[in-house]
Amino acid sequence: MTGQRTVAETARPSEPRYGNRPTMKDVAARAGVGLKTVSRVVNGEPGVTPDTERRVQEAIEALGFRRNDSARVLRKGRTASIGLVLEDLADPFYGPLSRAVEEVARAHGALLINGSSAEDPDREQELALALCARRVDGLIVIPAGDDHRYLEPEIKAGIATVFVDRPAGRIDADTILSDSYGGAREGVAHLIAHGHRRIGFIGDRPRIHTATERLRGYHAAMADAGTAVHDSWVSLGSTEPGRVRAAVERMVSGPEPVTALFAGNNRVTVTAVRVLAEQERRIALVGFDDIELADLLGITVVAQDAAAVGRTAAEHLFRRLDGADHPPVRVQLPTALVPRGSGELPPA
Template sequence: MPRAVDATGRSGRATMNDVAAHAGVSLKTVSRVVNGEAGVLPSTAERVSRSIAELGFRRNDSARQLRTGRAAGIGLILEDVADPFYSVLTRAVEQVVRSHNCLLLTGSCDDDPDREQELALALCSRRVDGLVIVPAATDHSYLRHEISVGVPVVFADRPPINLAADAVLADNFGGARAGVHHLLDRGHRRIGYLGDDPSIYTARERLNGYRRALADAGIEADERLIEMGRADPPSVRAALDRMLAAPNAATALFCGNNRLTMAVLRGLAGRIERPALVGFDDLELADLITPGLTVVAQDPAGLGRVAATLLFDRLAGLTVAPRRIVLPTTLVPRGSGEVPAP
């Protein structure tokens, strides 16, 4: 399978010249087929299309920019750029990318696996030099070809599935375990847990940390005090009504992410009896709530910065085995998690 040096000067990607030679046509003919222009016989267009598929050619939409000296591009795909957690992560990636005189192209996949794949392949077709992905997909083997032709990929926040690649994660298990231990140390034995969809890696890890902390204290988890799923207000209110009902009410709550923490705070508004509360992820203005919100804080800036640094290591030619880096979390006591058990 022929391969040549593309417009970026990096080997490993088929070019239009490769396709022309493989199909036995002129470069202009390949250009017309790639750009959907008229003037090509159907049989010739079919032959060119077969060569494109066999060679794994992708149109280099950024080649003109690179030839004129404009910065190369790095792609970033995450759940929702509007989420404060991902906004901080994005900013950190951007700072590293800028320091390497590159541009950052960002897309939100809304936790949709199909959208993630669509965005990733679209960015690769525009010849980004590498990708940082906060994954939603349950199978990342679709990226094997891209990696094999020289596009490094680094995963942040969640690890890849069915793909060997660098990953930067938070200590979800250890952070949740520490947060629940903090409540146990205040005498709480009935601790409710509200978490995200358990199919999500971070949600599973945090739930496992919650269970381990209870087991450390010799407490069997009560499944009636565990709610995994959506963070919409009606669902959270229903979960709170169940968990806080006498006679075996939860005296403390642990929330698995910032969206759930916000929904719980709204659900608790107006209640006379307020359980102790610890949330995973920090919130803006969390110190201004009364009492201040105790959290297990991640480091989204660290996740973004380290992920981008690993990516540029690969672009610089590093060929070591895929790396997995786990960043620590920090317990931040502010008052809500220090309420003693009744």
């Protein structure tokens, strides 16, 4: 019919036809630039003036263009994604760690996919291999198990792998740790410096590397002070509140109760604070890991820099992805004693 035009006929030449995804050619036509210029902007490459980059970005937003990562994978053999296997997504320690990893990944144009092993070695293996099956370029793993030979074929196939918080079991790989031994030794020495000799230690399961390292630091500080450790002063096991509560109550009661406690991680500290608040006698406390509101509650802690741990791990991972082929490294980051009052109480 004369005078009528279809939707396709009235579309601007620089816009994609109705129902089709916009392409780089569409963006180039709308912005009035070459295809290579659009590619440089999309992939964050140098060589584009600010004014040109602005025009390209405006065209991208107007057209709703999205990069075709499937084509990118075929072209470069990389998926621009990495996997992070955590112990427990609900643990406050892993929040800043995960965020730091994500920030580094984003700066490298990569997507982060994470999951929780729930401290189950089988679940850790299942998650790690599932991420490998989805062709992530690299893995960051907080180990739950002590045998990581299952990852050897994946590493040989080119999947960069970094272990965090605990070393890998039975393989050599890049490892980023906090100084659990030194931090615990300093925290217990702090209690000793304030007059305590009967100091209890409540930690995580003995199969966990950080738990054994912190226990080792406790024993070293006590030995430095010439103080023998009674078996009743040490309790390792689940961080479940009921188990920790029973351990604290047992240590602070009896004919020779402890006058101070060293809590082996943030979950132990939270329960210990609750139990100690119920006691008539004031018990000194130092916890490993900071906890929310610790500054307001006056809780002395040995603080880890979780963000620095995550950032360092991610940076090592991307260096491997960029071709670094040096032998596996082991990086140990320092902790910091933060006195706030609970660790400075004298023996009662």
